[in-house]
Amino acid sequence: MHIRTKDFDLDSTLDCGQVFRWKRSSEWWTGVVRGHIVRARQDGSDLVVNTGLDRDSIVRYFRLDDDMEGIYSRINTDPVMDDLIHRFRGLRLVRQQPWECLISYMASSRNSIPNIKNSISNLCRQYGDDLGRDFSFPTAEVLARTSESRLRETKLGFRSVNILEVARKVDTGELDLEAPFELEYREAKELLMGVQGIGPKIADCVLLFAYGKMEAFPVDTHILSVMEEHYGSFIEGAKSKRGEAISEFARSYFGQYAGYAQQYLFNSRISDYDTLTHSADCTITK
Incomplete structure (x- = not known):
């Protein structure tokens, strides 16, 4: 399928550290979304996708329905952000599934991006369903029935014990991953942080990338x-x-789309672009 886009950059979106399962080969990116293999490339303003998912699912996943002009207008508060918006224009947040996003970011605790990708790949290979070219993300039910020692074989290390506990809580219904959708940001964060192994950073990542809490x-x-x-x-x-x-400070300064500002700032540190040289001239907006 071909989807016409505006203010969308596929490479920046998939290579900015927010997702861990996409791989690039030549001009094509390949990943797994909702249990389906997705191959995607960009042809000018067109997003070209080969997948069994429907168009609406792809639009939703890549947040192609976001009003980027409005978002840029709100977060472009100073020369620093103005520079980043010009460098990475088209970088969009991705709507991830809560379960996969939660476990992925628990796997990221005190870990490098290459190691995160490796452990998640191992996890999917060992516990997911074979999709042909890749594997689905394992369900909570499947992980809940393994052991910590088996889970450690995926290179999750010390994170295994907490991931196993979360899987069991989700499997039994003790942790309802639909609940944060209905809660305000601070309530949702408090809910997630009530679970062992989920601190402020992991909670904010999951709320931003899975639940659309843009102020995270x-x-x-x-x-x-x-x-x-x-x-x-x-x-x-x-x-x-x-x-x-x-x-x-970021929520006061960047406003309701602070999470978008965060991803542009984060990408400035992990990308190959030159270091920012501007100093911010801040006017706090409450």
Whole structure:
């Protein structure tokens, strides 16, 4: 299928660290979405897709229904963001499935992107269904019935115990992954953080990438670095709670689409582009 797009860059969207299962070969990207193999490439303003999924599913997954002009207008608050929007224009957040997103980001705890990708690939190969060219993401029911030692064979390491516990909670219904859709951001974050192994960063990643809570602003070492460099003098709060202070500042400063600003800032740290040289001239918008 061909889908006409505006302000969409497939490469930036899939290579910015928000998803871990997509692989590129020449001009084609291949991934698994909702249990279906998806092959995608960009031809000018057209997104070309080969998959068993319908058009609406692809539009929803790549958030092609987002109003990027409105989003850019709100987050383009200073020379830093203006530079990033020009560099990475078309980078969109991806709507991921809550279960896969949650386990993927639990696997990311204190881990590098290559290692995250490797462990998730191993997890799918060992516990998912064979789709031919790849494997589906394993269900909570399947993972709930394995053991910690078996799970460690996928290279998840110390994360295995918490991932196994979450799988069992989801399988029994003790943890309802539909609930955050109906909750406000802070309530949803509190719900997720009530589960062992889910801290503020993982909760914010899942709320942003799976639940569409656009005000979520995950803070990891990359974001801590870039925010201190360009906005540090405007952020108040104790050093021990710096991550929380940065998130609160970002929500005030970037507004309802702070999560989009976060991904552009994050990508500036992991991409091959030159380091930003601007200093922000901040005017806080409440």
